[in-house]
Amino acid sequence: AGNPSTDQKVVEGILKDYPESSVPYQFAFNMLMSGKCDTSVKYLTGYKRMAKAYLKEFHRLHPNFNQTGTHTTRLSSSDPNGQNISKGEDPFVEAIKTEGLSLRKIFCPQPGREWWSVDYVQLQLLIFACVSGENQMRDKIVAGMDAHEITARMIFNVPDHIKVESGQRRIAKNCNFGFIFGAGMNKIEQTSNMPGLYDLLKDRMSAAIKFISKCSYQAKHNGKVYAAGYPLVVPPEKPYAASCYVIQGWEGMIVKRAMWMCDDYLEAYCPDAFMTLQVHDEILFDFPLGHGEHHIGTLAYLMEEAGRQLDVPCQVDAKYITESWDKGIPVKFN
Secondary structure, three states: OOOOOOOHHHHHHHHHHOOOOOHHHHHHHHHHHHHHHHHHHHHHHHHHHHHHOOHHHOOOOOOEEEOOOOOOOOOEEEOOOOOOOOOOOOOOOHHHHOOOOOHHHHOOOOOOEEEEEEEEOOHHHHHHHHHHOOHHHHHHHHOOOOHHHHHHHHHHOOOOOOOOOHHHHHHHHHHHHHHHOOOOHHHHHHHHOOOOHHHHHHHHOHHHHHHHHHHHHHHHHHOEEEEOOEEEEOOOOOHHHHHHHHHHHHHHHHHHHHHHHHHHHHHHHOOOOEEEEEEOOEEEEEEEOOOHHHOHHHHHHHHHHOOHHHOOOOOEEEEEEOOOHHHOEEEOOO
């Protein structure tokens, strides 16, 4: 649909829409695998190079984090980039997941230590629903529903008692992240291969469309937008990205507030533990072996409460890690 594109989402769409034996599937599979492998090898080489400089500390990496390294309030990282350690999961299709492209398998706690990963659940989409005024979506996300399933039901009129198809969810996901990252009508309809979809969204997600237009207008006329009252300067050549700045601005403030609250708690109640890494919406905690279970529930609660500026709790998932980062065991809280 539209102009030929090697955009990742377009290539992934081909993988889902064509049988494995077909030429389009094989072509797209090789293209995506090549790109992902090149990226993984590049970062893996960098991590190994950095680790050699710290052999006395169990190959411990020391990424640099920059408080003002982005146009939003999010942290940036370099030498090496600790926020680019891919999970090797979504948005890959099953065939690609089996190739083991996750870099997290090479990271693990030191002997006698354990990691606990606490990750916000669809935080950007929750922020988007809250600040745009899509109240129905906000309430359903807070109730535990998947944001992409919510949008899919809106687009395709899928009743609650009928399961959303994977193709429908994929189109909804493209729409949701298209909204966040400033995609216009042509881009959204091209990636979904659904002419008229944008008009449908204007009718069924009118608050979201108005929010995106408002942000773009502010960026064009004022050069900035606001996240929780904090001004974010939008490059004049990127007014379409203004809504993304608002959402990532909120996200950065919530996550950094969570880090501050969790650090205060650990200093007071478990000084032998510390935050070892922050990856966008995820915080990785390092504990002496056997100590984390006594504190992780409180840390998860503090992370949820950090988002109270949105007037809703921000849900989190947690994993217990003793072997490698990619083999975390999901943990449920009472």
